[in-house]
Amino acid sequence: MSLSQWIGDPLNWVFLVLALAVLLSGFRVVTSPNVVHAALFLVATLAATAGFFLLLSAEFVAWVLVLVYIGAVIVLFLFGIMITRAPTGRDTAVDHPRRLPSALIALALFGVLAWSTWTAFGDTAIEAVGEGSSTEVLGEALLGRFLIPFEVVSFLLLAALVGGITLARKDQSPAEEEAAELVRSER
Amino acid sequence: MILFQFLLVAALLFSFGVYGLLVRRNAVMVLLSVELMLNAVNINLVAFESVLATSALIGQVFAVFVITVAAAEVGIGLAIILMIFRNRRSANVDDFNLMRL
Amino acid sequence: MSTFPLTYALQEHAGDGGALAQYAGVMLVVPFLAFLLIILIGKRLPRQGAEIAIGAMAIDFVYALALFFRNATEGIVHEEQFEIARFGFGGGRQVAFEWGWVVDGLSTMMFLVVTLVALLVFIYAVGYMKGEIRVTFFFAALCLFAGSMMLLVAAPNLVQLIVGWEGVGLASYLLIGHYWEDRANSSAAMKAFYVNKVADIGLILGTVILAVTAGTFRINEILAQAEEGAAALGAVAVVAGLLIFFGAMGKSAQFPLHVWLPDAMAGPTPVSALMHAATMVTAGVYLIARMFPFYEGMAADARPWILGIGTVTLVIGAMLALVQDDIKRVLAYSTVSQLGYMVAALGAGGYVAGLFHLWTHAFFKALLFLAAGSVIHAVHSNNMSEMGGLRTSLPRTYWTFIVGSLALAGIPPLAGFWSKDEILATFDHAGVTAVFWLGVATAFLTAFYTFRMVLLTFHGSYKGHAHPHESPRVMTVPLMILAVGAIAGGFVLIPGIFSGFHHWVEVRQVFNPEEVEAGFDLAALIPGLIAAVSGVVAAWFVYSPDAETQEARDRVSIPGLYPLLRHKYYLDDIYWYGIVQPIKGPLARGVNWVNQYVIDGVVNGVGAVTMALSRFVYGALDQKGIDGVVHGVSAATDSAGTALRRLQSGRVQQYAAGFVVGALVLVLAVVVLR
Numbered sequence: 001m002s003l004s005q006w007i008g009d010p011l012n013w014v015f016l017v018l019a020l021a022v023l024l025s026g027f028r029v030v031t032s033p034n035v036v037h038a039a040l041f042l043v044a045t046l047a048a049t050a051g052f053f054l055l056l057s058a059e060f061v062a063w064v065l066v067l068v069y070i071g072a073v074i075v076l077f078l079f080g081i082m083i084t085r086a087p088t089g090r091d092t093a094v095d096h097p098r099r100l101p102s103a104l105i106a107l108a109l110f111g112v113l114a115w116s117t118w119t120a121f122g123d124t125a126i127e128a129v130g131e132g133s134s135t136e137v138l139g140e141a142l143l144g145r146f147l148i149p150f151e152v153v154s155f156l157l158l159a160a161l162v163g164g165i166t167l168a169r170k171d172q173s174p175a176e177e178e179a180a181e182l183v184r185s186e187r
Numbered sequence: 188m189i190l191f192q193f194l195l196v197a198a199l200l201f202s203f204g205v206y207g208l209l210v211r212r213n214a215v216m217v218l219l220s221v222e223l224m225l226n227a228v229n230i231n232l233v234a235f236e237s238v239l240a241t242s243a244l245i246g247q248v249f250a251v252f253v254i255t256v257a258a259a260e261v262g263i264g265l266a267i268i269l270m271i272f273r274n275r276r277s278a279n280v281d282d283f284n285l286m287r288l
Numbered sequence: 289m290s291t292f293p294l295t296y297a298l299q300e301h302a303g304d305g306g307a308l309a310q311y312a313g314v315m316l317v318v319p320f321l322a323f324l325l326i327i328l329i330g331k332r333l334p335r336q337g338a339e340i341a342i343g344a345m346a347i348d349f350v351y352a353l354a355l356f357f358r359n360a361t362e363g364i365v366h367e368e369q370f371e372i373a374r375f376g377f378g379g380g381r382q383v384a385f386e387w388g389w390v391v392d393g394l395s396t397m398m399f400l401v402v403t404l405v406a407l408l409v410f411i412y413a414v415g416y417m418k419g420e421i422r423v424t425f426f427f428a429a430l431c432l433f434a435g436s437m438m439l440l441v442a443a444p445n446l447v448q449l450i451v452g453w454e455g456v457g458l459a460s461y462l463l464i465g466h467y468w469e470d471r472a473n474s475s476a477a478m479k480a481f482y483v484n485k486v487a488d489i490g491l492i493l494g495t496v497i498l499a500v501t502a503g504t505f506r507i508n509e510i511l512a513q514a515e516e517g518a519a520a521l522g523a524v525a526v527v528a529g530l531l532i533f534f535g536a537m538g539k540s541a542q543f544p545l546h547v548w549l550p551d552a553m554a555g556p557t558p559v560s561a562l563m564h565a566a567t568m569v570t571a572g573v574y575l576i577a578r579m580f581p582f583y584e585g586m587a588a589d590a591r592p593w594i595l596g597i598g599t600v601t602l603v604i605g606a607m608l609a610l611v612q613d614d615i616k617r618v619l620a621y622s623t624v625s626q627l628g629y630m631v632a633a634l635g636a637g638g639y640v641a642g643l644f645h646l647w648t649h650a651f652f653k654a655l656l657f658l659a660a661g662s663v664i665h666a667v668h669s670n671n672m673s674e675m676g677g678l679r680t681s682l683p684r685t686y687w688t689f690i691v692g693s694l695a696l697a698g699i700p701p702l703a704g705f706w707s708k709d710e711i712l713a714t715f716d717h718a719g720v721t722a723v724f725w726l727g728v729a730t731a732f733l734t735a736f737y738t739f740r741m742v743l744l745t746f747h748g749s750y751k752g753h754a755h756p757h758e759s760p761r762v763m764t765v766p767l768m769i770l771a772v773g774a775i776a777g778g779f780v781l782i783p784g785i786f787s788g789f790h791h792w793v794e795v796r797q798v799f800n801p802e803e804v805e806a807g808f809d810l811a812a813l814i815p816g817l818i819a820a821v822s823g824v825v826a827a828w829f830v831y832s833p834d835a836e837t838q839e840a841r842d843r844v845s846i847p848g849l850y851p852l853l854r855h856k857y858y859l860d861d862i863y864w865y866g867i868v869q870p871i872k873g874p875l876a877r878g879v880n881w882v883n884q885y886v887i888d889g890v891v892n893g894v895g896a897v898t899m900a901l902s903r904f905v906y907g908a909l910d911q912k913g914i915d916g917v918v919h920g921v922s923a924a925t926d927s928a929g930t931a932l933r934r935l936q937s938g939r940v941q942q943y944a945a946g947f948v949v950g951a952l953v954l955v956l957a958v959v960v961l962r
Contacts, residue, residue, distance in 0.1 A: 011188055019196045026200045029223055030207030035216055042219055045200070049226055052193065053250075056237045061250045065229070068254050073222070073261050080215050080265040084278040095210050096941070102209035105948055110202035112955055117194040124190040126237050134244055141243040142251065153255045160259030167266035170273075209945050217941075281939060 014055060021048035033095075039077045043070050056126070060135040193234035201227035214268045214278045218261060225257045308351075308358055309366035309391040315348045315399065316389060316442055319435030323428050330424040338414045341427040345407040345434060352399035359396045360792055366391040367444050367508065383499055386506070389442035393794040397643065398441040398574055401650045404773075405566035406434040408766035412658050413558040415762035416665060420556070426466060430562070433459035437567040441574060445505040446495040449575070453491065453539070456568050457484045463563075464555040476554035482921075483548040487538020491575075494531030497524050507578060514586045522586050529587030532579060533594055540572025542631055543601040546624045550608075553616040553670075557661030560616060564623040565654035570646050573630045577793075580639050595635030599723045602628025606733040610740070614670045615660050618741045622696065623653060625730060629711050632723060638714030643793050644781055645711055648703035651773035652695035658767055659689040663745060665763070666756040672744040674752040681756040686746050688767040693742050695774040697735035698820040705820070706778030712816045713783075713809035728815045735823025743831040783809070 006012055025044035032038040046069045053062035096102070142150050200223060207220030229250045236246025272278050322344030330337025358364055369388035389395075410430060417423050436455025443449035457480075465477030495505070501520050502510045513521050536542070541549040549569070553560055563569060576583065576594065583591050605625030612618045626649050633642035662685040663678060664670055679686040695702035698709075708731060715724035750756070758764070781789035 006189070009188065012192075015188060015192060019192070022196055023199055023203075026203045026223055030203050030211070030220055035213060038216055038219055042222060045223065046226060049230060052196075052230055053233050055188075056193075056233050058233045058236070058247050058250070061229070061233055061247050061254075064251055064254055068258055069222075073258055076261055076265060077215065077219065080218075080268060083269060084215060084272045096212055099210055102206050102945070105209060105945060105952075106202040106206035108952055109205055109948060110198055112952055113198035113201065114195055116955070116959075117198065118191060121190045121194060121238075124238055126188045126190055126234070134247065137242075138244050138247055138251075141245070141248050145243050146248050149252065153252050157255055157259050160262045164262040164266040167263070168269045205948055209941050209948075280941060283940065 011055065014051075018048045018051040018055065021045075022052070035081050036078070039074055039081065042077075043074050046070055046074075057134060060138050190234055190238050193230055197227040197230040197234070200224075200230070212279050212281065214271075214280050214283065215265070217280055218264050218268070221264075222257060222261070225253060229253055304364065304366045306358075308355060309364050310368065312351070312355065312366075312389050312391050312442070313368065315351050315403075316435065316438050318344045318347050319431045319438060323431040323435060326424060326428040326431060330428060335414065337424040337427045338410070338417075341431050342407070342410045342414070344431060345403060345410050348399075348434075348438065349403040349407045352396070352403040355391060355396050356400045356792075359391075359393055360788065363393070363791070363794065364391050364396065365795070369444055369506065383503065383505060385447050386445050387448045388444045390444040390508075391442075393792050394574075394577060394643070395441050397647065397793050398570075399438065401570075401647060402434065402437050402441060402566045405650055405654045405770075406430075406437075406562060408769060409558045409562045409654065409658070412561075412661070412763050412766040413556075415760045416558055416661055417556065422466065426463070426556070429459050429462040429466075430559075433463060433562065433567060437571070440571055443507070445507060446499060446510075447505045449507075449578075450488075450492065450495060453535075453571060454488070456539070456571060457481060457488070460484075460552070460559075460563060460568055463559040464552045466555055466559070470554075473554040476548075476551040480548040480552045483545055484538045487535050487545055489535075490531040490533075490538075491535025494528045494535065497528040497531065501528075511579070511581045514582045517586070525582070525586035526589045529579075529583055529590035530593060533576065533590060533597075536572030536575045536631075537597060538572070539575075540569050540627050540631060541601075541624050542572070542597050542628065543604055543624075546601060546605065549624055550617050550620040553614065553620050557616065557657060557664060560620070561654045561657035561661065564620065564657060565650045569623060569627055570630075570650070573627065573634065573642060573646055576631065576634045577639060577643055580634065583634075584637065584639075591635050591637070593635075595632050595720065595723065598628045598630070598632025598635050599726055600628070601625070602632055602730050603726055606730045606737065609737040610733065613673055615663065615672050615675070615741060615745060616657070616670055618672075618737060619653070619656055619660060622656075622734070622737065625734065626653065626696075629708065629727070629730075632727070633711040633714050636714050636718040636720055636723065638711060638718070640781070640790055640793060641707070641710040641714040644789055645707035647780075647789070648695070648707040648774075648777045651770055651777045652692045652702070652704055655688060655692035655767060655770035655774050656696065658763070658770065659685050659692060662759040662763055662767065663689075665759055666754070667752045668754045669752055672741065675745045675750070676748040676752075677746070677750040678756055679746040681750075682746075682758050684758060684764045685767065688764075688771040689746065690742065691771040691774050693738045695778075697738045697824055698731055698816065699735075699824065700817070701775075701778070703774050703776070703778035705817075706781060708820075709809075709813050709816055710781065710783075712812040716809055716812040724812070725815075728819045731816050732819035732823040732826075735820045736827045739824050739827035740831050743827060747831075 022045055025041045025048065028041040029038050029045060032041060046065060050062040050065045053059070053065065204220045204222075204224030204227060207223065208217055211217045211220060232246045232250045232253065234246075236244060236250075239246065268278055271283055275282055322340050326337035326340050330340060333339060355364065367388065367390045369386045371384050371386050373385045374382055410427070413427070413430065417426055420426070433456060436452045436459055438452075440449055440452025440456060443452055461477045461481040464480050465474045468474040468477070498510055498521075499505045501524050502513050502518070504510065510521070514525065538545045549564075552563060555563070583594070602625050605621050605623075605628055609618050609621035609625065612621060626645065630642045630645045630649070633645060663675065663682065666678070666682055666685075667675055669675070691702070695704040698705045700706075712724060712727050712731070715727055779786065780792070781787055
């Protein structure tokens with residue numbers, strides 16, 4: 001596929017806009033000195049990723065991403081940021097001084113990834129796009145062929161829930177518990 | 188559209204994530220970087236799915252699984268950070284060195 | 289290949305054992321279930337889990353007994369194998385990992401011995417361990433021990449055998465170190481573990497060689513190939529045979545790897561009884577017996593080594609037993625010596641003789657250990673110098689102990705006499721005259737040290753401080769049952785009259801079937817009998833006068849040898865100065881100074897050898913041997929760890945960076961290499 005052909009496809013224009021949004025906001029996630037900003041940039045990245053998914057006619061995954069990530073996970077993050085009283089303002093010490101070696105490692109990784117995917121899938125075209133809703137098929141796959149992994153994952157989620165609560169709740173000493181019990185019974 | 192354009196964006200996003208993972212001091216921000224990397228993986232999964240067009244949409248199914256597991260990971264990760272913050276009054280990763288000898 | 293009279297023949301009309309053999313796997317599962325159950329709920333039970341252990345062992349014993357009778361009446365050859373996993377290696381060959389059970393004469397006999405002794409020991413332990421710490425854990429570990437031994441004995445393939453083998457090692461480590469609060473005990477446990485590990489290297493290497501060459505882990509297939517004379521197997525047979533025998537040397541405490549066994553006495557006495565009579569130490573003998581067709585055929589060149597090592601062991605063990613003060617150590621060295629008899633018998637081609645001795649030894653040695661435990665329980669000391677005159681206060685223990693001692697000494701008609709005579713007869717037939725006379729001399733020593741022990745413990749005047757009292761019934765009843773075994777256990781093989789035992793231990797493989805000698809071999813019987821009786825008489829003359837100190841008397845009785853024996857041939861010292869020190873010094877430095885490694889090693893080595901020689905001359909040090917290996921290994925680990933700990937900064941992001949870079953390097957390596 002030549003470049004002119006590629007430009008000719010309107011979907012690719014959409015792609016370019018989304019890619020720009022993903023990359024810019026993604027870059028800001030890891031460079032923003034402000035934690036809250038970083039979290040909000042992650043929202044932008046995820047929203048643009050959801051756009052990618054729509055482009056690839058994966059509506060269900062796109063909406064799951066929006067609901068779960070933007071709706072729940074980011075809120076959780078913001079709570080975490082608040083509770084740990086991470087500096088919400090500008091903080092110069094938010095990064096390590098070892099920016100350069102880290103950047104080099106990341107660059108090398110990108111090089112290897114880009115090069116290897118290029119040699120492997122350089123000219124693979126995506127054709128089967130826009131064939132209508134895939135949610136029905138996905139639902140049948142999730143509750144049919146992938147039922148057991150699905151159940152395992154939901155169990156994992158439950159375990160994470162219980163684990164999170166156990167870890168995060170304040171432990172009371174038996175004496176404190178007794179005192180609390182006493183207060184409750186007096187009421 | 189070609190497959191590679193998605194893969195390239197995903198690779199770049201993943202590398203950003205790695206950079207953030209290595210360079211951030213605040214544990215919450217490290218977790219944010221991890222989310223970025225997981226997201227890059229999701230892009231790959233969905234993109235490959237649209238090329239392979241499996242009858243059961245395996246790629247998308249796995250993207251859903253990844254999102255679920257990531258949610259669980261964030262929950263636990265933040266709980267741990269909270270716990271350490273309570274004990275050490277710090278969310279700095281460099282202070283999380285209890286496991287060293 | 290063999291010119292020895294073999295009594296090992298195909299059981300032609302053996303049945304398959306029916307459902308009884310088909311479900312024999314139950315016996316392997318029950319002890320492990322009991323182990324889990326005790327761990328889970330043992331603490332809440334009135335006897336802290338002992339009832340589960342005894343119940344499980346009783347089930348196993350009844351099953352083993354049923355199998356045994358079925359085998360004795362109609363014979364069983366049955367094998368079950370279930371594949372667990374399959375692994376491929378070069379050239380498209382595959383090896384299957386399987387588990388299962390083999391039920392034939394050999395394993396049935398072992399099942400019976402293991403379960404009987406284990407059951408009695410478990411019951412005895414209820415009394416012995418009353419009020420001790422960690423009783424629940426103790427019984428759980430006993431179940432693990434017995435279960436691993438059953439797994440080992442039932443193993444139809446070498447992998448399962450190694451699993452059981454290591455399980456026995458692990459459980460023995462836990463049990464020997466039961467009172468780990470005392471450092472000496474945990475060191476003894478480690479020593480046993482390490483010495484066994486050294487030997488296990490041999491077993492594992494041998495197994496791998498055999499499995500890769502034969503293409504299977506199944507013992508009977510390997511043996512079948514050996515029988516057919518497969519060329520590939522023949523090329524490695526002797527090496528593999530020696531390596532496997534090296535493994536057996538560790539478990540069965542053959543010289544020079546016997547050093548762990550006396551220290552293993554640190555465990556509670558029931559453990560010693562279980563370990564030295566029925567399980568653990570017999571594992572090596574069992575292994576050689578199981579692989580016997582292999583040693584008889586292809587690996588025949590390995591057999592002189594087995595005979596030689598066994599002979600050395602039987603002699604030195606008996607001599608060491610002469611000078612011990614700790615009653616359990618006398619028995620421990622006696623076990624070493626008796627194991628030497630078994631191994632030497634197998635080495636000389638006496639399949640039945642070796643196993644027969646294993647069988648009788650299980651009865652009388654378990655009896656002796658448990659009786660010694662009863663004595664220790666009564667006087668709160670292991671030392672015979674704090675005993676004496678106990679025959680009046682411990683009558684039941686005394687009489688059962690006498691029975692066990694007579695059996696060990698080889699006085700007819702008790703069990704030990706028949707099996708020892710069988711072994712001596714084997715030596716005689718095999719034409720190994722020197723070994724035969726050493727065996728006879730050791731029979732004299734055996735009788736001598738046994739009755740030295742009896743006289744010092746039960747006769748003369750009491751020298752201890754506690755007030756001895758007879759043990760409770762739960763301890764003495766197992767003693768009496770074992771005493772019956774020690775009296776009657778030998779009647780199953782009386783040359784020329786009843787040879788049931790021959791048929792009881794038959795297995796599938798055929799090789800050189802020759803006729804059994806009918807009747808007694810008088811040339812072997814008479815010297816052996818004279819040696820045994822004169823040993824008892826000599827002990828009576830030396831030890832029945834109640835002399836002032838026992839050490840003084842020991843010096844009188846064997847003046848020249850005393851220091852040598854007292855220091856266990858300085859073997860522990862040789863290990864310490866000859867092996868441990870040269871390794872320990874350089875290795876620690878080697879982390880930093882690879883340069884000086886060699887020089888230092890030589891210097892240290894020379895110094896250490898010089899020191900060892902001078903110590904040898906002056907005879908100064910005690911008891912360090914393998915403990916030193918333990919310390920050496922830990923010191924080396926420690927210094928290596930100190931050097932490496934800098935890598936472990938505790939900074940997760942450094943680890944993450946290393947992780948990413950490592951992944952990159954791997955990817956690049958794959959790309960470049962392709």
